[in-house]
Amino acid sequence: MAVEPLSQKEIEDRLAELPGWSVDDAGRLTRSYRLGSHVAAAALVMHIAAVQDELDHHSDLTLGYHTVSLSVTTHSAGGALTANDFALARRVEDLAPGHQAH
Secondary structure: OOOOOOOHHHHHHHHHHHOOOOOOOOOEEEEEEEEEOHHHHHHHHHHHHHHHHHHHHHOOEOOOOEEEEEEEOOOHHEEEOOOHHHHHHHHOOOOOOOOEEO
């Protein structure tokens, strides 16, 4: 089943529900988290990877020294943002409450 791109209004409405998330100049939904240690950041990456497999929707995921960054679009929708991207963002946000945006 094809996933439809969201309208600009739908994107804005969903972003309002996800503080710290934004759309970059390339149209990707992005967020970075700063954690207390590299081990904590690596653990978050593992949790995010499991959620991505569960949802069968994967982001570009980057592990830094104390940071984790995500960037996601829906490839099957031509790289547009869809409900799938925001569902993944919501799940990630639930995993990482209280972590600062970087």
